[in-house]
Amino acid sequence: MRKRILVTGGAGFLGSHLCAKLIDAKHDVLCVDNFYTGSKDNVRGLLKCSRFELMRHDITFPLYVEVDEIYNMACPASPIHYQYDPVQTTKTSVHGSINILGLAKRVRAKILQASTSEVYGDPEVHPQDETYWGRVNPIGPRSCYDEGKRCAETLFFDYRRQHSLSIKVARIFNTYGPRMQLNDGRVVSNFIVQALTGRPITIYGDGKQTRSFCYVDDLVDGLVRLMDTSDEITGPINLGNPFEFTMMELAETIIELTASRSSIEFKALPADDPKQRKPDISRARDTLAWHPSIELRDGLSRTIEYFDTLLCTEGLSVT
Ligand code: NAD
Ligand code: UDP
Ligand code: UDP
Numbered sequence: 001m002r003k004r005i006l007v008t009g010g011a012g013f014l015g016s017h018l019c020a021k022l023i024d025a026k027h028d029v030l031c032v033d034n035f036y037t038g039s040k041d042n043v044r045g046l047l048k049c050s051r052f053e054l055m056r057h058d059i060t061f062p063l064y065v066e067v068d069e070i071y072n073m074a075c076p077a078s079p080i081h082y083q084y085d086p087v088q089t090t091k092t093s094v095h096g097s098i099n100i101l102g103l104a105k106r107v108r109a110k111i112l113q114a115s116t117s118e119v120y121g122d123p124e125v126h127p128q129d130e131t132y133w134g135r136v137n138p139i140g141p142r143s144c145y146d147e148g149k150r151c152a153e154t155l156f157f158d159y160r161r162q163h164s165l166s167i168k169v170a171r172i173f174n175t176y177g178p179r180m181q182l183n184d185g186r187v188v189s190n191f192i193v194q195a196l197t198g199r200p201i202t203i204y205g206d207g208k209q210t211r212s213f214c215y216v217d218d219l220v221d222g223l224v225r226l227m228d229t230s231d232e233i234t235g236p237i238n239l240g241n242p243f244e245f246t247m248m249e250l251a252e253t254i255i256e257l258t259a260s261r262s263s264i265e266f267k268a269l270p271a272d273d274p275k276q277r278k279p280d281i282s283r284a285r286d287t288l289a290w291h292p293s294i295e296l297r298d299g300l301s302r303t304i305e306y307f308d309t310l311l312c313t314e315g316l317s318v319t
Helices: 013-024 040-046 079-084 086-107 143-163 187-197 216-227 247-258 282-288 296-313
Strands: 004-008 028-033 052-056 069-072 110-116 167-172 201-204 210-212 237-239 244-246 264-267
Touching: 004 013, 004 086, 013 028, 013 040, 013 216, 028 040, 040 052, 069 086, 069 216, 079 086, 079 143, 086 110, 086 143, 110 143, 110 216, 143 167, 167 216, 187 201, 187 247, 187 296, 201 247, 210 247, 216 237, 216 282, 237 282, 244 247, 247 296
Parallel strands: 004 028, 004 069, 028 052, 069 110, 110 167, 167 237, 201 264
Antiparallel strands: 210 244
């Protein structure tokens, strides 16, 4: 069935892949973005499609449109970007969610929240499953993001309890792939761009901290599957790739795949940086019949190809 779908933050990394998938599935897509970290370039290929519409709007202000489904993706996700204007980050998660939930309530739309593994903070439970309540510092530099996202989850569940909204909460773990910004600041894009330009690979701390990275196509598939579940399925539901590795291993793999001569440079570990992270995806497997299918080296190769082309266009590549 053809649906009218709103994607907030649709010009960002994940949002733009999601918009493309929804357009491919023949839906009408309204992409709303304030271009804080996203860009028109990310959705340029979709602009020629008459079922795609792009609107510049900041979701911390009310929005009146008519839609059937909403993916609330708006929020900067890279630590350097969400810490640049922390008050705006919290506003986006809290005021933004209230506005978009108010909209969903008025038009009775199904609404999905792009939550995050950061709600688990620096976890004492490993791997993290959805029953774990997390260990988040409420007053640190990451709190604007973590607590904003936690409050957004609260709002989603209260709109369900109070107004019977059909909600879906996805806890997204680290995701990577083409269309991350060159200056995104997250580890995969940093390491790839450094490797391709021959600059030192910057490892924060001793590089023994772990993460588990999911390729964007797998992740977006999980989001759409979650949206398509029946009303009683609300989540929260972890979406991510359980394959865990250290940041040192990631650096070594990227150096090998790019045949780079970059050296490794150690820098200070940012405050409250989680030491380990790995999703337990049993719930996603059982409820959505979903699991990631793209292996790290394969996903990294596709991402390297993307950045290589981008850097060549800008005359910056050396490998
Ligand atoms: P991104 O920064 O590339 O995209 C976020 C988009 O939201 C950008 O286009 C930005 O301009 C837009 N935006 C920010 N504030 C806005 C506002 N107030 N009004 C309208 N638009 C606004 O990040 P991403 O990686 O694509 O993340 C998308 C969503 O997924 C975010 O909510 C993020 O918290 C969540 N998430 C992402 C990851 C990941 O690894 N990529 C992990 C966990 C959660
Ligand atoms: N809102 C919006 N678009 C709509 C409906 C509501 O942006 O189509 C905003 C509106 O600004 C409101 C918020 O969502 O403040 C919450 O709406 P809700 O109906 O839940 O609460 P109330 O209007 O009572 O504050
Ligand atoms: N990191 C790093 N070098 C970089 C960027 C990040 O070593 O140039 C580390 C960072 O300290 C963290 C991990 O890589 O331990 C993942 O960082 P990212 O910002 O991608 O995501 P998050 O910390 O939000 O999981």
